[in-house]
Amino acid sequence: xxxxxxxxxxxxxxxxxxxxxxxxxxxxxxxxxxxxxxxxxxxxxxxxxxxxxxxxxxxxxxxxxxxxxxxxxxxxxxxxxxxxxxxxxxxxxxxxxxxxxxxxxxxxxxxxxxxxxxxxxxxxxxxxxxxxxxxxxxxxxxxxxxxxxxxxxxxxxxxxxxxxxxxxxxxxxxxx
Amino acid sequence: xxxxxxxxxxxxxxxxxxxxxxxxxxxxxxxxxxxxxxxxxxxxxxxxxxxxxxxxxxxxxxxxxxxxxxxxxxxxxxxxxxxxxxxxxxxxxxxxxxxxxxxxxxxxxxxxxxxxxxxxxxxxxxxxxxxxxxxxxxxxxxxxxxxxxxxxxxxxxxxxxxxxxxxxxxxxxxxx
Amino acid sequence: xxxxxxxxxxxxxxxxxxxxxxxxxxxxxxxxxxxxxxxxxxxxxxxxxxxxxxxxxxxxxxxxxxxxxxxxxxxxxxxxxxxxxxxxxxxxxxxxxxxxxxxxxxxxxxxxxxxxxxxxxxxxxxxxxxxxxxxxxxxxxxxxxxxxxxxxxxxxxxxxxxxxxxxxxxxxxxxx
Numbered sequence: 001x002x003x004x005x006x007x008x009x010x011x012x013x014x015x016x017x018x019x020x021x022x023x024x025x026x027x028x029x030x031x032x033x034x035x036x037x038x039x040x041x042x043x044x045x046x047x048x049x050x051x052x053x054x055x056x057x058x059x060x061x062x063x064x065x066x067x068x069x070x071x072x073x074x075x076x077x078x079x080x081x082x083x084x085x086x087x088x089x090x091x092x093x094x095x096x097x098x099x100x101x102x103x104x105x106x107x108x109x110x111x112x113x114x115x116x117x118x119x120x121x122x123x124x125x126x127x128x129x130x131x132x133x134x135x136x137x138x139x140x141x142x143x144x145x146x147x148x149x150x151x152x153x154x155x156x157x158x159x160x161x162x163x164x165x166x167x168x169x170x171x172x173x174x175x176x
Numbered sequence: 177x178x179x180x181x182x183x184x185x186x187x188x189x190x191x192x193x194x195x196x197x198x199x200x201x202x203x204x205x206x207x208x209x210x211x212x213x214x215x216x217x218x219x220x221x222x223x224x225x226x227x228x229x230x231x232x233x234x235x236x237x238x239x240x241x242x243x244x245x246x247x248x249x250x251x252x253x254x255x256x257x258x259x260x261x262x263x264x265x266x267x268x269x270x271x272x273x274x275x276x277x278x279x280x281x282x283x284x285x286x287x288x289x290x291x292x293x294x295x296x297x298x299x300x301x302x303x304x305x306x307x308x309x310x311x312x313x314x315x316x317x318x319x320x321x322x323x324x325x326x327x328x329x330x331x332x333x334x335x336x337x338x339x340x341x342x343x344x345x346x347x348x349x350x351x352x
Numbered sequence: 353x354x355x356x357x358x359x360x361x362x363x364x365x366x367x368x369x370x371x372x373x374x375x376x377x378x379x380x381x382x383x384x385x386x387x388x389x390x391x392x393x394x395x396x397x398x399x400x401x402x403x404x405x406x407x408x409x410x411x412x413x414x415x416x417x418x419x420x421x422x423x424x425x426x427x428x429x430x431x432x433x434x435x436x437x438x439x440x441x442x443x444x445x446x447x448x449x450x451x452x453x454x455x456x457x458x459x460x461x462x463x464x465x466x467x468x469x470x471x472x473x474x475x476x477x478x479x480x481x482x483x484x485x486x487x488x489x490x491x492x493x494x495x496x497x498x499x500x501x502x503x504x505x506x507x508x509x510x511x512x513x514x515x516x517x518x519x520x521x522x523x524x525x526x527x528x
Contacts, residue, residue: 006190039234045339046346056418058391060233066269068322071319079331081345082322083346091425093422096391099273110422115483127419143426146429147432169433236409236410247495252499255507256499257502257503260522275467293467307482
């Protein structure tokens, strides 16, 4: 029984990750985009994802500290627990394979680099990355840098025929 | 054939991760808890996990150095191999998505933070984390810190109705 | 439809990872070895893997910057895109669970340690690791170190009966 349920969950998760997340209790905002499977942990109802936020593939949201098991055998610590909400603002991008730890609040318009473990709050408009994640730059600087190095390309053809236009744009860059 | 076997392994792994680990040769102690799938590598018989130890989801145990392939083409290095036992003590917690490398010994009552890559031995009673993992604090300090910040809650109701009690406890924290 | 295709891809990917990678457009050299599933991303045709290169399990190759979505809502940045080829040389080893970011070129005979996030080019013959990946040592030093610490073992028996010979070699090391 449990196994059949898990298999169906596995399939549904991949078919429509946002719908699946909402179904298990994640508070996902409007126009979210979750790319491929995420691990929402054992308390998905402690997780809030803002509007227009993208969560890339294979991210994990951990809302309790399982390591308390190590200390609970001592009488003094036997009732120690640690849970924490995870709150991600609007218009963020959470990079692939990131892990977000209990109690973390990420502001609006933030970027978390791929493979990060986020252990602290991230203020609005900042790019963080690493294990543990640290400040890298502001989103403003990130944007300006991309803008200054933006490849020349045909926007219309990019939307019609991405592969052709991407290959052309990289060829052009190569020649410079 | 190989594929059907792999599929059945995949299912069994998820159904009872400890039983599966033992079946393929992992020396898993009493009262271990393995949460979800782990990657036990190609020499599971080199891995020992102590009693009462929890391994969280998606951990990988690598017991040989595959990078030797890069140097084996030179005559001098053609027979170079590196294997190493992985030994984890009693009452440890290995955080989600950690990777443990060949030859590593982790003591008793240790905590490895989520997303770590453990390349060195960890002495008894220490919390390590990062890529590569480094000392963060003692388990004693970790325990005292959690104890000092322990939320007020109804232990009995927590066990009967976790969600309700967790939400209450976080609401209370919020007000402080 | 999409789901059945995905399931078949999932199976084929595991059956023959190199064949699968080539089928979706990865330019994989002769005698490559891809161990288990990799994530080749949305532009596999931007990825080149040299001859005799090993990619260990669960590596991800990211050839575009998805975080641009965060800034595209501003008129100024609405057409910003960032794509980048990933080129890995001959005779490399990419450690398990590594993530390679857009635009990265890795030279020949390089080693990337497990769990790395590679954000910069790696010159020929170097070992890099970490998040973000940094220089650790030369492959020459890596090779010499392994050579100096090479266990005594019976090469023939190792190929005939790996488990027996590995256990013997570790027992011998233990006694020293």
